[in-house]
Amino acid sequence: MNDVDSLARLADVIEARKPSNGGDPEASYVARLLAKGPDAFLKKIGEEATEVVMAAKDADHGGDRAKLVGEVADLWFHCMIALAHYGLRPADVVAELRRREGLGGLEEKALRKARAREGSGE
Numbered sequence: 001m002n003d004v005d006s007l008a009r010l011a012d013v014i015e016a017r018k019p020s021n022g023g024d025p026e027a028s029y030v031a032r033l034l035a036k037g038p039d040a041f042l043k044k045i046g047e048e049a050t051e052v053v054m055a056a057k058d059a060d061h062g063g064d065r066a067k068l069v070g071e072v073a074d075l076w077f078h079c080m081i082a083l084a085h086y087g088l089r090p091a092d093v094v095a096e097l098r099r100r101e102g103l104g105g106l107e108e109k110a111l112r113k114a115r116a117r118e119g120s121g122e
């Protein structure tokens, strides 16, 4: 199984845990978070992002890199809950990353600025 398949499988589980699909907030963390609504899982995303930053800073100073992996997994997982809530799939994110393949970040930024200048009539 490849990386994208693993994400798709987890997305299927999250989809099945939606309260509207019968997920039970008493028995499932995903169902509980989805039942609480966007504020709850968006707050978790903020917290997990901060934990990623702290684990990365620790790793910079000889800390445990496995901790960083764990925190990134938590962040990805909670982002996947948000994607599911908004009717999106990991494949949508992968398609966007594929669309960007070969277009450097600096090049993309220059194009974006040029388009904004054209739009403002400068």
Ligand SMILES: N=c1c2ncn([C@@H]3O[C@H](COP(=O)(O)OP(=O)(O)OP(=O)(O)O)[C@@H](O)[C@H]3O)c2ncn1[C@@H]1O[C@H](COP(=O)(O)O)[C@@H](O)[C@H]1O
Binding pocket: 010, 013, 017, 027, 028, 029, 030, 031, 073, 074, 077
């Ligand atoms: N990948 C995960 C996963 N990663 C993290 N977590 C949970 O996310 C929570 C993260 O919260 P924190 O680390 O902040 O710890 P906490 O203090 O317990 O959090 P809170 O009290 O603030 O919610 C923990 O309860 C973790 O167990 C996950 N829970 C579930 N999954 C996957 O989702 C599937 C469905 O899970 P259920 O919906 O619970 O059946 C599972 O089979 C897994 O594949």
